[in-house]
Amino acid sequence: MSRVLAREMGRHAGTEVTLQGWVHNIRKIGAVAFLVLRDRSGQAQVVLEGDMLAALPTLESVVAVSGWVKPDARAPGGAELRARQLSVISPAHRLPPFELNRPELTAGPEVVLDHRVLGLRHPKLHATLTVQSELIRGFREFLRGEGFTEVHTPKIVATGTEGGSELFPVQYFEQQAYLAQSPQFYKQMLVGAGYERVYEVGAVYRAEQHNTSRHLNEYVSLDVEMGFISGEEEIMALEERMLAQMFAGVAETCEAELALHGAKVPEVRDVPRVPLAEAQAILERRFGKLLPPGDLDPESERLLCQYVAESGRPGLVFITRWPRFVRPMYAQPTADAPELTASFDLLMNGLEVTTGGQRMHDPTVLEASIRSRGLDPEGFAFYLEVFWHGMPPHGGFAIGAERLTARLLGLGNVREASAFPRDRTRLVP
């Protein structure tokens, strides 16, 4: 008898089926026991009677149960399995370090991360990575529809994107190398290689010393770069349409997962574009908050999203026109104010989830910008070459996949959105 998934059991009412999965819960009530079986699709209620009660499996054991599917309005999915045969495929030899069959996992966050694999069996934690997987699928699907090519760029690099800080060193045979902080140079280079529109889903590495709820030292970056643009507005408009489609996709395919988190996907439309100077003025006027030029701190990001949300909009806002001195050397100046850049951050529900903008494409201008940072263009020769050979105007953005997932689901810590987070001290599991 071939296997049926828990979610599909209701469709097989009146027939005999086999379920396979983990023992999520068992309650013995008199002469029957109710076993909740959990598989990748969800949960099913199984009724055990007679001999089967003599040796009930331990919680979290992997079992196969065959029996008749009986409609029952009280059971999840509107049906239960009357077991005829139960066999243990792989027993759980030990008790889990926390209770997986309660609505919330109540152990402390470090305990949950120490036992990350078992924690991911909890339906709510499990749902997080499912949602992330669907978000990333939506990302790719949208971009492919727009003529983008998926690329894979090296994570072992000879030099940092920004010139050297916060890099993890790698011993590459006899050479000193680093882990890539970003595919920034490579995605630009591939635009110039004639792909014009590229995206990458890949790991990036930041050797940041601080351990906060918003930082990971290794995370998944959703990177986009696009040539032949007229300006940064085209990039923001693309991201807006993209997020709208990604969120709509998740709303459609992850209804149960969103419900477990009590999350609703925001409608992404007409996201306000607020120049940084204006954002700072709002913070001062409305919240009495004074900031140094070019700066937005975490509290400001929260307040600005709150400000936008007060007008009944989703908590999404593009902060534009950042000064050059807080942006990387490749950021394109705005046409009307050369001390500002044609760049943006996207804040979502209180946190920056995207940085993007137009990049310089004139090699002379770019080299001058590199020099103005006290860097030597020679060190960037591999990046600069394509600019001397015909580089279209271009720009792009990057989204932190874990941050986006965390903001969408209202998670308190970005680690919860990473399968196996790497932070200041954590290398295992």
Add this chain to the structure above:
Amino acid sequence: MSRVLAREMGRHAGTEVTLQGWVHNIRKIGAVAFLVLRDRSGQAQVVLEGDMLAALPTLESVVAVSGWVKPDARAPGGAELRARQLSVISPAHRLPPFELNRPELTAGPEVVLDHRVLGLRHPKLHATLTVQSELIRGFREFLRGEGFTEVHTPKIVATGTEGGSELFPVQYFEQQAYLAQSPQFYKQMLVGAGYERVYEVGAVYRAEQHNTSRHLNEYVSLDVEMGFISGEEEIMALEERMLAQMFAGVAETCEAELALHGAKVPEVRDVPRVPLAEAQAILERRFGKLLPPGDLDPESERLLCQYVAESGRPGLVFITRWPRFVRPMYAQPTADAPELTASFDLLMNGLEVTTGGQRMHDPTVLEASIRSRGLDPEGFAFYLEVFWHGMPPHGGFAIGAERLTARLLGLGNVREASAFPRDRTRLVP
């Protein structure tokens, strides 16, 4: 006037359009010049006359050309653009180091890699990464249809999958870490975390000293792992169906790219399963080649594919039943011969492109196997934990994306299938 792609120009006959792209070629013939414009979609012929001949753009400059689309059977795509206006968006300041507008790139392989970005402008090289992108898309699409979840596992790890050799060391703050050789442990752990079926497209790292045409030190691994299997045959059958769908997808969407390489996608059906001992017997009988137990060298892989192809089949063969001593410690022994494993390699057109098999799921057996290799299970505690808490029978495989692409397109060197290859000495571009 909004931009039209070169490939689409024929559809706009009789109207005025704008093309944007790179100057692929210019030939001046009397009072006219024929400019071939190249964009991400392909090439278009542009006819320049009058004043426009006074200052022709340099090769590889980025230009915009507006004009009327005139049907012309002699032009590629059946139409040419009669230019009314030509403007240089971004000039090429230097001559490319090789000729991009010949059917083949004739420079030496190291020169081409030194100038990789410019090389990728050549239509044939360009096509390689387009095909790879479509192969990977097919991989994901097939697996999602089979209920698999995409995952992202860490590439900074505390320990190697196989116990320590060929690892790149990373300085992770105060700790010694390594780059992951494979997501093997993590994908198994995520099967046990209840996802049951997972896949990952991610970088893996091998600090192999040898520089051959078949090795990359950083490459893209297409990893699959699946729980609740009955044996390794189920995994091979899955891979067979998967490759068939991936190749069919590429045949459909990459017709022009395949044609540039003179490549035809093989039909994947009824791929022979040949036990290693039998494969060695064939090599001895048919080719007079003697090999040590458990070994297949590169020449043997070529000969075995040739042997299969001689019977009119595509050059694909699963080599099964590898001895335990040449497989990792987690490889599941076969039911009938405990010194052999339920594992396989897939050879394609002369090269191993996949390793896979069933894994041990009993924690006692797995720990004993780890000890039998002289390793301490304590060092694998983060991996082993889930096995004590109910681990289903499972197995999977990994495909090297660059190798698969290279085999499909008949490339002589796997580097050609990597956007920015990392080999024994190459860290740039």
